[in-house]
Amino acid sequence: MHLQVFLCFGNSIASTRFLLQDEFNIQTTQCDNCIIGFMFCLQQIACIFSIVAMIVGSEEISEASQLLSCLSDMVYCTVCACMKTQHKIEMDKRDGKFGPQPMLVPPMQQMSRLDQQVPPSVGYPPQPGYGYPPSQAQGYPPAGYPPSNYPHLATHQSDTFDPLLHGRHC
Numbered sequence: 001m002h003l004q005v006f007l008c009f010g011n012s013i014a015s016t017r018f019l020l021q022d023e024f025n026i027q028t029t030q031c032d033n034c035i036i037g038f039m040f041c042l043q044q045i046a047c048i049f050s051i052v053a054m055i056v057g058s059e060e061i062s063e064a065s066q067l068l069s070c071l072s073d074m075v076y077c078t079v080c081a082c083m084k085t086q087h088k089i090e091m092d093k094r095d096g097k098f099g100p101q102p103m104l105v106p107p108m109q110q111m112s113r114l115d116q117q118v119p120p121s122v123g124y125p126p127q128p129g130y131g132y133p134p135s136q137a138q139g140y141p142p143a144g145y146p147p148s149n150y151p152h153l154a155t156h157q158s159d160t161f162d163p164l165l166h167g168r169h170c
Helices: 002-007 009-024 030-056 059-094 153-159
Strands: none
Touching: 009 059, 030 059
């Protein structure tokens, strides 16, 4: 089995896909058919370009052939990764690793509307001390600020050093 995966990777993925589809009675979707068909068409076009480049001997067609071959390999590897992920999910469902109801739809969330004064209670519960809507706006600065023993700038202005006043220029 390890030799099959190592030497015939594409065949291994395809056979596993067919086995799981047969075991779990899973139908191939139109999207799957489209992606797999695109992958095959891209590989065939790359092959045709390679044959034409070999017959004609054109350097431009040969470079286009190599580019298409590289692109088809990237698409192939991406599709293989997606298939292996689908295989893993199906086998995990079979083995009961998701619990009784796998992959439930998350609960519906609500957004607050402009005509609502208070948004719906969704998400974290309100924290104590942070009420909504906020309490009455306080004046600025609030009463008692700054404290009476706070030093004011006017009393310490003579202590500050100003380089412009002392002949130094930046």
